[in-house]
Amino acid sequence: MISLKQIHYALAVEKYLHFKNAADHCSVSQSALSTAINELEKQLGVAIFERDNKKVLVTELGKSILQQARKIKLDVDELQMLATMHKQPLSMPMSIGVIPTIAPYLLPKVLPGVRRAYPESQLKIVEDKSNVLVDMVRRGELDTAILALPFPHEGLIAFEFWQEDFYWITHKDDALAKRSQIRSDEMDVSHLLLLKDGHCLKEHALAACHLPESQNDSNFSATSLTTLVQMVAGKLGSTLVPEMALDALVNNSSELSAVHLDEPGPHRTLAFLIRPNYVGTANIESLIKQIQTQLKH
Amino acid sequence: MISLKQIHYALAVEKYLHFKNAADHCSVSQSALSTAINELEKQLGVAIFERDNKKVLVTELGKSILQQARKIKLDVDELQMLATMHKQPLSMPMSIGVIPTIAPYLLPKVLPGVRRAYPESQLKIVEDKSNVLVDMVRRGELDTAILALPFPHEGLIAFEFWQEDFYWITHKDDALAKRSQIRSDEMDVSHLLLLKDGHCLKEHALAACHLPESQNDSNFSATSLTTLVQMVAGKLGSTLVPEMALDALVNNSSELSAVHLDEPGPHRTLAFLIRPNYVGTANIESLIKQIQTQLKH
DNA sequence: TTGATTAATAAAATTAATTAATTAGAATTT
DNA sequence: AAATTCTAATTAATTAATTTTATTAATCAA
Numbered sequence: 001m002i003s004l005k006q007i008h009y010a011l012a013v014e015k016y017l018h019f020k021n022a023a024d025h026c027s028v029s030q031s032a033l034s035t036a037i038n039e040l041e042k043q044l045g046v047a048i049f050e051r052d053n054k055k056v057l058v059t060e061l062g063k064s065i066l067q068q069a070r071k072i073k074l075d076v077d078e079l080q081m082l083a084t085m086h087k088q089p090l091s092m093p094m095s096i097g098v099i100p101t102i103a104p105y106l107l108p109k110v111l112p113g114v115r116r117a118y119p120e121s122q123l124k125i126v127e128d129k130s131n132v133l134v135d136m137v138r139r140g141e142l143d144t145a146i147l148a149l150p151f152p153h154e155g156l157i158a159f160e161f162w163q164e165d166f167y168w169i170t171h172k173d174d175a176l177a178k179r180s181q182i183r184s185d186e187m188d189v190s191h192l193l194l195l196k197d198g199h200c201l202k203e204h205a206l207a208a209c210h211l212p213e214s215q216n217d218s219n220f221s222a223t224s225l226t227t228l229v230q231m232v233a234g235k236l237g238s239t240l241v242p243e244m245a246l247d248a249l250v251n252n253s254s255e256l257s258a259v260h261l262d263e264p265g266p267h268r269t270l271a272f273l274i275r276p277n278y279v280g281t282a283n284i285e286s287l288i289k290q291i292q293t294q295l296k297h
Numbered sequence: 298m299i300s301l302k303q304i305h306y307a308l309a310v311e312k313y314l315h316f317k318n319a320a321d322h323c324s325v326s327q328s329a330l331s332t333a334i335n336e337l338e339k340q341l342g343v344a345i346f347e348r349d350n351k352k353v354l355v356t357e358l359g360k361s362i363l364q365q366a367r368k369i370k371l372d373v374d375e376l377q378m379l380a381t382m383h384k385q386p387l388s389m390p391m392s393i394g395v396i397p398t399i400a401p402y403l404l405p406k407v408l409p410g411v412r413r414a415y416p417e418s419q420l421k422i423v424e425d426k427s428n429v430l431v432d433m434v435r436r437g438e439l440d441t442a443i444l445a446l447p448f449p450h451e452g453l454i455a456f457e458f459w460q461e462d463f464y465w466i467t468h469k470d471d472a473l474a475k476r477s478q479i480r481s482d483e484m485d486v487s488h489l490l491l492l493k494d495g496h497c498l499k500e501h502a503l504a505a506c507h508l509p510e511s512q513n514d515s516n517f518s519a520t521s522l523t524t525l526v527q528m529v530a531g532k533l534g535s536t537l538v539p540e541m542a543l544d545a546l547v548n549n550s551s552e553l554s555a556v557h558l559d560e561p562g563p564h565r566t567l568a569f570l571i572r573p574n575y576v577g578t579a580n581i582e583s584l585i586k587q588i589q590t591q592l593k594h
Numbered sequence: 595t596t597g598a599t600t601a602a603t604a605a606a607a608t609t610a611a612t613t614a615a616t617t618a619g620a621a622t623t624t
Numbered sequence: 625a626a627a628t629t630c631t632a633a634t635t636a637a638t639t640a641a642t643t644t645t646a647t648t649a650a651t652c653a654a
Contacts, residue, residue: 002373004301019632029613034633036611044380053619053631061383061579068376068576075372076299079365083341086358279365282358316601329643331602350600350650 004076006040007069009033010048014066017056078279085279089286090114090121097126097133097145101201101225102270105244106146110294117290130200137273143280148242148268151200156273159281161288162295163266166208167258169229169250170238177257184209184263191237193228196221201268205240208267225249232256242268244295301373303337304366306330307345311363314353375576382576386583387411387418394423394430394442398498398522399567402541403443407591414587427497434570440577445539446566448497453570456578458585459592460563463505464555466526466547467535474554481506481560488534490525493518498565502537505564522546529553539565541592 012022013033023033041048048062058066085092098107107125114121126133126142133145134153149158168182176182189211194202202221206212222228226249228239233255240261241249250258261267272284309319310330320330338345345359355363382389395404404422411418423430423439430442431450446455465479473479486508491499499518503509519525523546525536530552537558538546547555558564569581 001301001305002377004298008298028611030632031614031634032612038633044377046380046383051632053633054621055631061379064379064576064578065376068372068379072369072372072376075365075369079362079369080299080341082358082361082365083343086343279361281361317599326644327601328603328645332642335602348601350602351652353601 002040002043004072006036007072009036010040010066011069011073013037013049013056014058014062017058019051019056082279082282085282088120090118090123090283092280092283093122093124094144094280094283095124095126095142097128097136097142097147099130099133099145099147099200100127100223101195101199101242101245102146102148103127105242105248106270106291106295108248109244110291113294114287114290118286129198131198134273137275140275143274143278144284145273146270147273148200148204149271150204150269153273155276157276158271158273159284159288160269160271161291162270164243164268164270166205166240166242166261166263166267167246167250168238168261169232169241169256169258171232171235172255172257173235174238174257176259179259181262182259184211184261187238193231193237193239194221195225195228196223199223201225201242204268208240208261208263208265210263229253229256299337299340301369303333304369306333307337307363308366308370310334310346310353311355311359314355316348316353379576379579382579385417387415387420387580389577389580390419390421391441391577391580392421392423392439394425394433394439394444396427396430396442396444396497397424397520398492398496398539398542399443399445400424402539402545403567403588403592405545406541407588410591411584411587415583426495428495431570434572437572440571440575441581442570443567444570445497445501446568447501450570452573454573455568455570456581456585457566457568458588459567461540461565461567463502463537463539463558463560463564464543464547465535465558466529466538466553466555468529468532469552469554470532471535471554473556476556478559479556481508481558484535490528490534490536491518492522492525493520496520498522498539501565505537505558505560505562507560526550526553 009022009026009028012025013019016022016025019034019037020030023030026033037049044065046061046065047059048065050057050059081092103125111123114123126136128136130145130147130151133142133147134151134156136142137145137156149160168187170177176186187209189209194205196202222231225239225241225245229241229249231237232239233253241258246258250256272288274281274284306319306323306325309322310316313319313322316331316334317327320327323330334346341362343358343362344356345362347354347356378389400422408420411420423433425433427442427444427448430439430444431448431453433439434442434453446457465484467474473483484506486506491502493499519528522536522538522542526538526546528534529536530550538555543555547553569585571578571581
């Protein structure tokens with residue numbers, strides 16, 4: 001049976017094209033490495049390297065074999081990472097994409113707790129729109145992305161971890177501002193201010209209100225919730241924001257009032273997306289536990 | 298460093314959930330297997346199996362680890378297969394998809410030779426339309442597919458191995474039947490009989506003639522070249538067939554005449570399609586060599 | 595209790611791996 | 625032409641590991 005050691009040595013020889021240097025790199029004697037390579041070639045019954053007393057080169061078949069060997073080594077590394085991450089969640093560097101309608105409200109609430117619980121953690125945060133993040137996860141440029149569902153994510157796996165409702169934000173002077181609940185058919189939809197196309201929050205807000213996209217006035221649109229509520233404060237209309245944004249955007253304002261949107265079902269669902277074969281699911285689960293603890297105060 | 302032996306043993310324990318049976322299956326003593334598993338768990342620092350004197354079960358983490366272990370084992374098997382196939386091409390079972398406008402003309406010319414050169418070979422042939430075959434290759438249901446390019450095949454790799462021209466088939470009584478060459482603008486395109494939509498030969502034939510698809514009379518269409526030439530023999534029109542089909546369809550007919558289509562460039566290109574990580578490229582290369590020898594007579 | 599199982603363990607035997615020194619072939623230098 | 629310097633392969637002694645066989649301890653069933 002071929003061994004991982006043989007594979008390891010063969011990859012070293014490929015890298016250095018020199019038995020002694022490869023042996024040094026592997027911290028073994030040239031003899032040990034030599035016999036391991038010979039044994040590997042004997043077991044496979046083919047030549048991987050062509051060597052004489054002056055030079056070493058890789059056979060055509062050897063290239064394919066070493067390619068496959070590299071794949072095996074990666075898989076073994078992943079297996080070991082699985083175990084490591086189970087022992088020490090978040091001990092590995094991790095890149096996380098977050099959409100702009102979640103990042104500024106979720107991260108300040110959650111990151112300090114994560115820092116405290118996992119001082120070793122090295123999180124790299126990327127903020128971008130849902131479709132960009134999904135593509136980056138697919139391409140392996142991100143380990144995971146936090147976004148709001150529903151959003152198409154074929155080929156990826158979603159770990160849903162939070163559900164929240166929308167609140168209708170209007171000026172305190174508005175006749176309906178004192179209500180505790182409001183239905184979408186009671187609002188003045190013609191002055192509903194929402195984010196630009198491409199931000200999923202717009203679609204989710206409209207979907208929560210059972211409104212078609214076309215009905216929205218696209219003359220007024222912004223790229224951040226902060227801008228939107230400024231516009232509401234300026235009596236240009238009303239808007240809808242998710243619950244987790246209330247603290248930052250509305251609660252300290254003397255101009256604004258938040259009314260719970262009374263429509264059935266949770267209005268948006270937050271989830272981590274990962275590739276099906278991502279080995280860090282233990283990390284995701286740890287993060288979710290942290291986030292849920294923090295969000296529940 | 299963890300070893301493939303440990304992985305092998307762990308997978309056996311997962312399968313039997315019983316150390317002794319797993320050991321028997323691996324042809325080692327229970328003790329040897331036990332220590333290997335213990336060592337593996339120690340090296341990883343986590344428990345894969347939960348065991349007492351009466352039962353063995355897999356931990357939650359163990360399931361992930363064994364899943365990864367299976368992947369490693371598959372990769373190792375593939376590496377060994379790479380070597381084996383280099384030593385004895387086509388010694389592995391192989392499934393090949395072929396489109397209907399290639400299969401009946403190419404296979405009889407080629408398979409006997411393959412049988413002779415590689416008596417060990419076990420080829421499974423599937424005949425279907427290009428799009429079906431491409432999907433099957435993508436899903437791994439076929440090792441490879443032989444079809445005519447151009448045809449969309451994103452994500453797959455094409456090994457082009459043959460180029461051929463079209464011949465215009467008409468009744469011997471036709472005024473142009475004696476010509477040795479004909480250009481598409483000299484034909485009566487209104488009675489050009491072609492295959493049904495979905496067969497790539499139709500598109501390739503039209504493309505070779507620089508004709509748009511709409512120009513073709515869709516009232517007359519067939520699902521096989523055999524039917525088409527029967528229609529031509531019945532003086533219902535003319536058709537275009539690739540060179541390799543001439544022998545079977547035209548050459549022994551007293552009714553039909555074949556005229557070389559005089560349009561620039563090769564009219565269709567035959568190719569093997571494989572997944573980028575298919576390990577049997579050596580097989581493909583052997584087959585191509587065989588096919589090219591046979592086709593050149 | 596007794597007998598049949600189980601996985602783990604201990605000690606002996608076997609097998610494999612490692613090191614250090616050597617060999618042999620080829621290129622380069624003297 | 626001879627000596628030197630590379631190279632990978634080989635050899636032999638040592639060390640480490642693995643495996644086997646036999647045994648132990650625990651559990652369950654009769």
